Amino acid sequence: MASLDDIKIHVRLKLGALWAATMSCYIYCDYFELYMPGKLQSMLDGRMDPLGPTTQGVLLGTSAMMALPSLMIALSLLLPATICRWANIALGLFFTAIMCLLVYQAG
Numbered sequence: 001m002a003s004l005d006d007i008k009i010h011v012r013l014k015l016g017a018l019w020a021a022t023m024s025c026y027i028y029c030d031y032f033e034l035y036m037p038g039k040l041q042s043m044l045d046g047r048m049d050p051l052g053p054t055t056q057g058v059l060l061g062t063s064a065m066m067a068l069p070s071l072m073i074a075l076s077l078l079l080p081a082t083i084c085r086w087a088n089i090a091l092g093l094f095f096t097a098i099m100c101l102l103v104y105q106a107g
Helices: 011-033 039-044 056-078 081-106
Strands: none
Touching: 011 056, 011 081, 056 081
16 A cells, blocks of 8 residues: 655745646636626626726736736746745735625625
8 A cells, every 4th residue: 555755845846836737726616607697798888896887097007916816826936036936925814805705795
């Protein structure tokens, strides 16, 4: 019978995996949100609730917001240690605040 061995995984790989999991959660949330009554009609009417009308600025902002976690997967491996630490702390807090605001607005 084979036993499971605990291997040491570098913290940078763990951070990259956490950012990948975060992106997966965002994608699943966006997908399942499409099944909410009125969501598709709102999109067809040009509204991105809770952000309001769909403008180029709103689209640019949401694209940048979603690109950051994607980039952090790679940047967690590539940045120098000090910058990596502060980027993960700052962006982790930033995305936690965004999620809290969205939950507050939805509730």
